[in-house]
Amino acid sequence: MKTVNVGLIGFGVVGSGVARLLTRQRELLARRLGADLVLKKVADLDLDRPRPVTLDKAILTPRARDILDDPDIHIVVELMGGLSPAQEYLLAAIERGKHVVTANKALLAHHGNDILSAAAARGLEVAFEAAVCGGVPILLALRQGLAANRIQEMLGILNGTCNYILTQMSQFGKPYREALAEAQAQGYAEADPTLDVEGIDTAHKLAILMSLAYGARLDLDAVAVEGISALDPLDMQFAQEFGYRFKLLAITRDDGHRVEARVHPTLIPTEHMLAKVGGAMNAVYLTGDAVGPILLYGQGAGMMPTASAVVSDIMDLARNLIHGVRGRVPPLGSHNALESTRLIKPLNDLVTNYYFRFAARDRPGVLSQISGALGKQGISIAAVIQKGREVAGTVPIVMITHEAREQDVRHALAEIDRLEVVQPPTVYYRIEDPHLHAAQI
Amino acid sequence: MKTVNVGLIGFGVVGSGVARLLTRQRELLARRLGADLVLKKVADLDLDRPRPVTLDKAILTPRARDILDDPDIHIVVELMGGLSPAQEYLLAAIERGKHVVTANKALLAHHGNDILSAAAARGLEVAFEAAVCGGVPILLALRQGLAANRIQEMLGILNGTCNYILTQMSQFGKPYREALAEAQAQGYAEADPTLDVEGIDTAHKLAILMSLAYGARLDLDAVAVEGISALDPLDMQFAQEFGYRFKLLAITRDDGHRVEARVHPTLIPTEHMLAKVGGAMNAVYLTGDAVGPILLYGQGAGMMPTASAVVSDIMDLARNLIHGVRGRVPPLGSHNALESTRLIKPLNDLVTNYYFRFAARDRPGVLSQISGALGKQGISIAAVIQKGREVAGTVPIVMITHEAREQDVRHALAEIDRLEVVQPPTVYYRIEDPHLHAAQI
Numbered sequence: 001m002k003t004v005n006v007g008l009i010g011f012g013v014v015g016s017g018v019a020r021l022l023t024r025q026r027e028l029l030a031r032r033l034g035a036d037l038v039l040k041k042v043a044d045l046d047l048d049r050p051r052p053v054t055l056d057k058a059i060l061t062p063r064a065r066d067i068l069d070d071p072d073i074h075i076v077v078e079l080m081g082g083l084s085p086a087q088e089y090l091l092a093a094i095e096r097g098k099h100v101v102t103a104n105k106a107l108l109a110h111h112g113n114d115i116l117s118a119a120a121a122r123g124l125e126v127a128f129e130a131a132v133c134g135g136v137p138i139l140l141a142l143r144q145g146l147a148a149n150r151i152q153e154m155l156g157i158l159n160g161t162c163n164y165i166l167t168q169m170s171q172f173g174k175p176y177r178e179a180l181a182e183a184q185a186q187g188y189a190e191a192d193p194t195l196d197v198e199g200i201d202t203a204h205k206l207a208i209l210m211s212l213a214y215g216a217r218l219d220l221d222a223v224a225v226e227g228i229s230a231l232d233p234l235d236m237q238f239a240q241e242f243g244y245r246f247k248l249l250a251i252t253r254d255d256g257h258r259v260e261a262r263v264h265p266t267l268i269p270t271e272h273m274l275a276k277v278g279g280a281m282n283a284v285y286l287t288g289d290a291v292g293p294i295l296l297y298g299q300g301a302g303m304m305p306t307a308s309a310v311v312s313d314i315m316d317l318a319r320n321l322i323h324g325v326r327g328r329v330p331p332l333g334s335h336n337a338l339e340s341t342r343l344i345k346p347l348n349d350l351v352t353n354y355y356f357r358f359a360a361r362d363r364p365g366v367l368s369q370i371s372g373a374l375g376k377q378g379i380s381i382a383a384v385i386q387k388g389r390e391v392a393g394t395v396p397i398v399m400i401t402h403e404a405r406e407q408d409v410r411h412a413l414a415e416i417d418r419l420e421v422v423q424p425p426t427v428y429y430r431i432e433d434p435h436l437h438a439a440q441i
Numbered sequence: 442m443k444t445v446n447v448g449l450i451g452f453g454v455v456g457s458g459v460a461r462l463l464t465r466q467r468e469l470l471a472r473r474l475g476a477d478l479v480l481k482k483v484a485d486l487d488l489d490r491p492r493p494v495t496l497d498k499a500i501l502t503p504r505a506r507d508i509l510d511d512p513d514i515h516i517v518v519e520l521m522g523g524l525s526p527a528q529e530y531l532l533a534a535i536e537r538g539k540h541v542v543t544a545n546k547a548l549l550a551h552h553g554n555d556i557l558s559a560a561a562a563r564g565l566e567v568a569f570e571a572a573v574c575g576g577v578p579i580l581l582a583l584r585q586g587l588a589a590n591r592i593q594e595m596l597g598i599l600n601g602t603c604n605y606i607l608t609q610m611s612q613f614g615k616p617y618r619e620a621l622a623e624a625q626a627q628g629y630a631e632a633d634p635t636l637d638v639e640g641i642d643t644a645h646k647l648a649i650l651m652s653l654a655y656g657a658r659l660d661l662d663a664v665a666v667e668g669i670s671a672l673d674p675l676d677m678q679f680a681q682e683f684g685y686r687f688k689l690l691a692i693t694r695d696d697g698h699r700v701e702a703r704v705h706p707t708l709i710p711t712e713h714m715l716a717k718v719g720g721a722m723n724a725v726y727l728t729g730d731a732v733g734p735i736l737l738y739g740q741g742a743g744m745m746p747t748a749s750a751v752v753s754d755i756m757d758l759a760r761n762l763i764h765g766v767r768g769r770v771p772p773l774g775s776h777n778a779l780e781s782t783r784l785i786k787p788l789n790d791l792v793t794n795y796y797f798r799f800a801a802r803d804r805p806g807v808l809s810q811i812s813g814a815l816g817k818q819g820i821s822i823a824a825v826i827q828k829g830r831e832v833a834g835t836v837p838i839v840m841i842t843h844e845a846r847e848q849d850v851r852h853a854l855a856e857i858d859r860l861e862v863v864q865p866p867t868v869y870y871r872i873e874d875p876h877l878h879a880a881q882i
Contacts (some may be wrong), residue, residue: 025589031776032771049868070858136735140578140586141582143752144578144581144753145581145582146578146580146749147473147752148752169696174462185471204573214471250783283736288749290458290575290576290748290749291739291746294739295724296735297738299734304733308590311589311731312585315585315588315589323768328763328766328769329760329769335475336472363740
């Protein structure tokens with residue numbers, strides 16, 4: 001039986017999971033692969049930490065170089081995280097003719113094009129299934145399973161931390177701070193949660209998904225990002241009254257000419273499959289022109305789910321090694337992806353449905369002044385809730401709009417926020433509801 | 442650019458979808474594949490029927506043989522359905538050294554081992570993603586994306602017709618006959634719905650999924666099957682009161698020694714992701730030992746969703762042709778699958794939770810006689826509903842049990858059905874509820 005040798009840089013949580021799968025599941029993997037996968041070396045600066053897997057000490061090293069310079073290692077797996085020196089190690093591995101696997105979404109989103117170019121120039125493969133949605137095979141679906149489709153839209157819950165916090169807020173009415181503390185206590189959020197809660201991690205993943213969906217270069221700058229840290233449980237309650245739930249969604253949509261690319265808290269109908277995605281789970285809901293709507297759902301993080309994706313990548317590259325084939329499926333799904341770009345629709349040109357919450361002073365004529373300002377921008381109202389409960393001297397008026405243009409919304413809200421009867425700033429969110437045009441609510 | 446020639450046998454609904462994708466999406470496919478996919482010949486006995494796609498008449502033929510004997514055709518796609526002559530055509534294509542794609546789940550379930558053996562003997566590929574869950578890439582996930590996992594269990598909604606009927610019955614309280622007629626009117630059910638409503642089509646698909654999950658020969662006979670045609674809306678109502686919904690599930694579970702293989706109407710908790718799968722949609726909920734729970738959801742039938750899967754298979758085989766590689770991923774996911782079998786757990790050995798509905802004559806001591814008979818078999822009751830409403834001279838008593846063995850359940854129900862206070866036969870269904878042991882209801 002043939003042997004494929006693997007070197008692992010980064011022996012943390014996910015690295016331990018990969019080591020565990022490669023050792024414990026070795027026989028099963030060999031049956032499926034038709035070859036023996038051998039974990040030949042593991043590099044980490046801290047080798048003394050207790051880990052959930054015990055490896056032969058002879059294969060451990062504190063020097064990444066021992067892996068990069070080992071001519072017998074065919075596949076290098078980078079699981080350190082962070083931009084540097086992860087990038088240098090990946091490029092060094094490619095320079096030495098090795099295929100590489102990484103789960104590093106931040107690195108890919110920022111420097112993926114360079115890494116992919118370097119690998120392409122040498123006919124080497126870069127695999128990164130674990131970078132998006134952990135063990136859920138979403139990249140495989142885009143690169144192969146749905147390859148006959150033009151991807152028309154994708155809505156993703158790509159960050160378990162945010163989804164956990166939002167689930168806590170909406171189920172138990174907890175304020176953001178408390179839900180975040182709970183997520184930290186449960187190990188779902190880091191001490192500095194910025195990357196997660198400000199939507200940055202979700203944007204990294206959306207940039208990767210878009211590249212695969214459209215067969216174009218990675219373009220992180222194209223993604224408009226808003227996080228969840230300013231969300232008020234009050235808006236979650238109102239959303240619920242309208243039949244919606246809040247999710248931090250990554251959204252992309254192709255109108256044939258330009259593509260949307262945005263990450264923000266979004267109201268989706270309670271009966272939408274994505275609304276059922278609770279806790280720290282991830283999901284992607286996408287529509288292909290042939291296949292129609294598809295949902296993929298699973299754990300987006302964690303030791304073993306992420307390791308599952310890393311090992312499936314290792315097996316994919318190993319299959320190519322065994323059969324002496326290169327470039328069978330391009331990493332971004334299209335052969336000319338690195339030379340292609342997509343035109344991005346600026347957020348101001350977005351046309352969608354909106355949720356507004358005005359803090360109105362309880363005086364006659366408030367509603368007419370607000371709706372007047374909206375009307376001037378051509379924004380029409382689909383539903384209103386005005387409730388008596390006074391919050392800090394004002395009464396909330398909540399509206400759902402018909403389709404409107406983001407720029408018009410911003411102009412209207414700027415005018416409304418200058419009204420004496422309204423206390424600024426007005427809160428607004430975007431809605432994803434395919435039925436809102438048809439069924440007037 | 443290289444060219445890969447495709448021959449299509451069967452120009453019906455799905456065949457038309459495939460022809461449409463191969464022609465309309467030709468440029469997109471070429472970008473993704475790095476080669477040109479050419480639909481070289483299409484065979485169908487009836488070439489005069491109107492179709493949703495117009496092809497050059499020169500490529501149409503009434504003779505499958507024109508495709509089989511064409512040395513320039515590399516990939517033969519069989520979309521006729523039925524066992525014969527589909528099987529003969531597939532074997533003839535393999536004999537002539539062609540790779541084959543099929544969506545024919547019945548043929549695969551009955552004769553898949555022979556077809557796969559013939560192909561393996563000649564180093565040829567057989568692809569059949571479209572045979573299960575239409576365009577949902579579930580076979581790809583099992584063969585590649587989740588290849589690092591031991592699959593512990595799978596629950597599938599694999600038949601859109603049944604799911605449509607059950608959704609109609611549970612949402613609108615319609616009786617089975619009426620819901621079936623509705624499904625037929627909507628084009629979701631055929632004039633003779635037996636294959637669908639009796640669970641046979643679902644069993645075909647489960648047999649295929651199990652082969653891939655366990656890397657073993659196809660074994661249709663192993664699957665225990667009950668359909669939905671005897672379901673009473675009354676049981677759906679009671680199920681709802683207990684917090685459950687009825688779905689026709691394909692279930693397989695691996696206890697490490699034996700595997701379960703069954704298709705039957707099943708109660709699942711309302712909050713389970715599978716309970717949200719409405720209308721004619723399909724879904725597979727599976728658990729891998731590394732990845733944890735995963736859900737894949739989408740349209741399980743229809744022209745374009747099924748064509749999406751067929752064309753992704755064609756592309757997969759074309760990639761191998763272009764790169765001159767064979768047997769890169771075995772069709773059943775493991776290299777020795779055709780020589781492997783799994784031990785099946787007989788239904789009598791099943792241990793699960795049950796739903797019983799007794800038709801009790803309203804006399805004192807009924808409940809004690811029933812629970813006495815259950816107790817004798819060691820079956821303990823988790824919850825009971827007894828309602829005053831009399832149906833045909835009896836009162837329904839509904840019970841949910843703790844875990845019990847199927848054989849004990851059958852013995853107990855046989856004894857109960859002999860009681861004078863009970864009108865036989867007692868109705869019983871199986872429940873899939875991971876929380877039922879922990880949380881006493």
